[in-house]
Amino acid sequence: DQQVKQNSPSLSVQEGRISILNCDYTNSMFDYFLWYKKYPAEGPTFLISISSIKDKNEDGRFTVFLNKSAKHLSLHIVPSQPGDSAVYFCAASEGYSSASKIIFGSGTRLSIRP
Amino acid sequence: NAGVTQTPKFRVLKTGQSMTLLCAQDMNHEYMYWYRQDPGMGLRLIHYSVGEGTTAKGEVPDGYNVSRLKKQNFLLGLESAAPSQTSVYFCASSYHDKPGYTFGSGTRLTVV
Numbered sequence: 001d002q003q004v005k006q007n008s009p010s011l012s013v014q015e016g017r018i019s020i021l022n023c024d025y026t027n028s029m030f031d032y033f034l035w036y037k038k039y040p041a042e043g044p045t046f047l048i049s050i051s052s053i054k055d056k057n058e059d060g061r062f063t064v065f066l067n068k069s070a071k072h073l074s075l076h077i078v079p080s081q082p083g084d085s086a087v088y089f090c091a092a093s094e095g096y097s098s099a100s101k102i103i104f105g106s107g108t109r110l111s112i113r114p
Numbered sequence: 115n116a117g118v119t120q121t122p123k124f125r126v127l128k129t130g131q132s133m134t135l136l137c138a139q140d141m142n143h144e145y146m147y148w149y150r151q152d153p154g155m156g157l158r159l160i161h162y163s164v165g166e167g168t169t170a171k172g173e174v175p176d177g178y179n180v181s182r183l184k185k186q187n188f189l190l191g192l193e194s195a196a197p198s199q200t201s202v203y204f205c206a207s208s209y210h211d212k213p214g215y216t217f218g219s220g221t222r223l224t225v226v
Contacts, residue, residue: 002156004156006156009154032213034213034214041219041220042219042220043118043204043206043217043218043219043220044157044204044215044217045217046214046215046216049213049214089156089157093213096213101147101159101162101172102159102215103159104149104156104157104158105156106154106155106156107156
């Protein structure tokens with residue numbers, strides 16, 4: 001039973017447009033959420049995070065939105081660039097500290113087309 | 115600054131063979147983790163360690179053993195490899211009081 005779900009295995013977006021990646025979770029105890037980006041043959045790299053006390057966190061072109069009542073979060077990338085083509089993993093944990101194990105979703109492959 | 119280094123990057127094993135994957139980090143991180151990535155499954159935690167000399171089971175620990183004899187190293191062992199252990203293995207490390215992990219570049223293991 002997956003506690004963190006990314007229901008879209010892939011997404012294709014035109015360069016310059018907005019990319020929206022979605023993630024749902026089932027564990028109501030999760031209170032810290034992260035997005036990781038992964039290029040082929042490399043390890044995942046941390047992208048952006050959000051605490052459950054917030055509903056939005058922005059970092060440059062990347063914004064994460066959290067809807068606690070719906071147990072849903074999304075990552076917005078504006079504008080999308082070719083270098084954004086990668087697999088994006090949503091992740092969640094109980095607690096801010098890394099003592100809490102992070103649970104990952106199955107990933108969404110984002111392709112940015114010219 | 116190497117970060118997290120995994121050795122080897124690729125390996126092919128025969129069923130029943132054993133091997134050890136090595137993870138080394140130079141960031142003085144207290145916590146270390148081993149994950150496996152399979153298609154459609156995302157990253158699943160195998161074992162983790164919150165400090166030198168300590169280890170704990172994750173979500174999918176069966177068939178694996180780990181050791182953390184030194185703070186900077188975390189070893190993942192397969193005593194008798196099975197085809198179901200064909201996967202990409204990622205090591206990660208983190209500080210105890212900061213979110214987010216630093217991952218290695220992965221080890222692609224094929225068991226035939």
